[in-house]
Amino acid sequence: MSGHSKWHTIRFKKAATDAKRGKLFTKIIKEIIVxxxxxxxxxxxxxxxxxxxxxxxxxxxxxxxxxxxxxxGTGELPGVHYEDFLYEGYGPGGVAILVxxxxxxxxxxxxxxxxxxxxxxxxxxxxxxxxxMFTKKGLITIVAEGVNEDALTEAVxxxxxxxxxxxGDTFTVTTDPPTLESIRSFLEAKTYKILxxxxxxxxxxxxxxxxxxxxxxxxxxxxxEEHDDVSKVWANFDIPDEIMERVSSMQ
Numbered sequence: 199m200s201g202h203s204k205w206h207t208i209r210f211k212k213a214a215t216d217a218k219r220g221k222l223f224t225k226i227i228k229e230i231i232v233x234x235x236x237x238x239x240x241x242x243x244x245x246x247x248x249x250x251x252x253x254x255x256x257x258x259x260x261x262x263x264x265x266x267x268x269x270x271g272t273g274e275l276p277g278v279h280y281e282d283f284l285y286e287g288y289g290p291g292g293v294a295i296l297v298x299x300x301x302x303x304x305x306x307x308x309x310x311x312x313x314x315x316x317x318x319x320x321x322x323x324x325x326x327x328x329x330x331m332f333t334k335k336g337l338i339t340i341v342a343e344g345v346n347e348d349a350l351t352e353a354v355x356x357x358x359x360x361x362x363x364x365x366g367d368t369f370t371v372t373t374d375p376p377t378l379e380s381i382r383s384f385l386e387a388k389t390y391k392i393l394x395x396x397x398x399x400x401x402x403x404x405x406x407x408x409x410x411x412x413x414x415x416x417x418x419x420x421x422x423e424e425h426d427d428v429s430k431v432w433a434n435f436d437i438p439d440e441i442m443e444r445v446s447s448m449q
Contacts, residue, residue: 228300231267231278238272251264256393283427289435298399298428299428307427314422318414319411331403334398335400337398338373338378343367347369357381401434405435412442415437
């Protein structure tokens with residue numbers, strides 16, 4: 199399994215804990231507000247908002263919460279002004295890292311993210327320093343229990359997706375971003391259980407990370423994701439399975 203698939207699996211497991219603490223709801227609400235502010239409140243014509251609302255539904259967010267967030271974004275209700283950010287840097291072992299999120303105060307968020315990088319054995323870089331190493335893709339996570347992999351592979355190919363990865367208890371389907379929603383709907387119609395779907399930054403190549411740096415790297419990635427303003431973290435690492443199992447169990 200490639201590095202990004204491994205980290206995607208870890209992130210998804212962490213999301214269940216975040217949801218219990220309410221942190222996941224807060225991050226999704228911020229994304230809905232920004233998406234509605236930038237593209238309007240019509241879900242059908244606003245692809246970013248449609249993806250954010252889909253994430254809210256996957257997290258079992260109450261409909262009222264979603265509707266209020268959309269109205270805050272369109273200005274129908276008062277609310278905090280959020281803006282997107284994308285931070286780029288390097289982690290232990292020379293791994294490239296992208297940090298996406300929304301904030302109401304970049305003057306606060308930037309030094310906090312820089313401190314997390316520094317404390318975690320990495321460094322925050324300039325804009326553009328690593329983003330060229332990634333390609334934007336759609337990811338769909340499917341429950342593996344009871345699924346015939348050959349049948350799923352055929353369905354994924356029929357749907358026009360790019361790739362399918364077996365992560366053990368889940369499968370990850372990779373698509374072009376514009377086809378994410380249509381491929382998800384196709385697979386749902388085939389009765390596959392979808393856990394979530396999102397637009398992701400997939401590394402074009404990976405950096406092999408040894409055990410000396412693996413635990414520190416995963417701790418840095420986790421700490422970045424736990425920041426209230428951060429929504430997603432992407433990295434181009436490749437950690438051997440046996441090392442990943444040992445260090446991820448300690449996260």
